[in-house]
Amino acid sequence: MRLLVELEERGSLTAVADALGYTPSAVSQQLAKLERETGKRLTELVGRGVVLTDAGRMLARHGREALDALEAAEAALDDEAGLGGRLRVAAFQTAARGLVVPAFRALRDQHPRLVCELLDQEAEAALPLLAAGRLDVVIAEEYPHAPRAREARLIRHELGDDDLVLALPRDHPGARGATAVALHDLADETWATPWAGTAYATMVAAACRSAGFEPDIRHRVTDLGTLLDLASAGLAVALVPSLGLPAEAPGLALRLVAGGGLRRTLFAAVRRASGDRPAVRAFLAELRGRVSVP
Numbered sequence: 001m002r003l004l005v006e007l008e009e010r011g012s013l014t015a016v017a018d019a020l021g022y023t024p025s026a027v028s029q030q031l032a033k034l035e036r037e038t039g040k041r042l043t044e045l046v047g048r049g050v051v052l053t054d055a056g057r058m059l060a061r062h063g064r065e066a067l068d069a070l071e072a073a074e075a076a077l078d079d080e081a082g083l084g085g086r087l088r089v090a091a092f093q094t095a096a097r098g099l100v101v102p103a104f105r106a107l108r109d110q111h112p113r114l115v116c117e118l119l120d121q122e123a124e125a126a127l128p129l130l131a132a133g134r135l136d137v138v139i140a141e142e143y144p145h146a147p148r149a150r151e152a153r154l155i156r157h158e159l160g161d162d163d164l165v166l167a168l169p170r171d172h173p174g175a176r177g178a179t180a181v182a183l184h185d186l187a188d189e190t191w192a193t194p195w196a197g198t199a200y201a202t203m204v205a206a207a208c209r210s211a212g213f214e215p216d217i218r219h220r221v222t223d224l225g226t227l228l229d230l231a232s233a234g235l236a237v238a239l240v241p242s243l244g245l246p247a248e249a250p251g252l253a254l255r256l257v258a259g260g261g262l263r264r265t266l267f268a269a270v271r272r273a274s275g276d277r278p279a280v281r282a283f284l285a286e287l288r289g290r291v292s293v294p
Contacts, residue, residue: 194221
């Protein structure tokens, strides 16, 4: 039933397989089994793709309601039993270090029966897993030029804004003094960014293009420490988040971007059906205590 619901929402067997961690063949076999059990044709081939029939869409609607009701029942049982069970959270690296780990530490001390699990994963992969019920909370970021799609089954809890700053070698001309640096002054530099296709990398490219140049990106890394190491070694410049920055780093200079600050919005996403779980509520409360909400 979950596969049928996901197929209606994602539109292809490949997308369902990617979201749930199966192979397209396994998804197809499970849907064929569901058709045999119901005695109804639930999918049909259109071109090279598979779409739901009228019966398939009807069953998917009921399946979505059943899955939501099951999750609401589990949340009610958790509430009755007190705070325990398992909490599965995914977050990108800087949020994992700066927000999730301290929140987990506090929850461990306050609620020893609660088992907390962390998955270090970007929102592009984590949000589909959340919608599919394989995660409980996702910490994600959003950039002004690239808002994330809203999904009806998910609720967003805004956590606050995170300013982005330039990481430069300490002997870089732009590092002299404490003034902000214009992006167009870095048009001839080598850049380091996360992987292409992530919102972060898209933000860097868009900001540079708005300043009138295409960045020469030679390094693709997601680890903040490695980005800072590349900058301090004089091998690249980078736009980095304030969240998770060390107080000091040898050979490194951090400068604001001239002409208006660049920032991203941080948010926590949960499924509507599980938003009232005591563990989820307790985790969100811990996050709000660690981020300044505008």
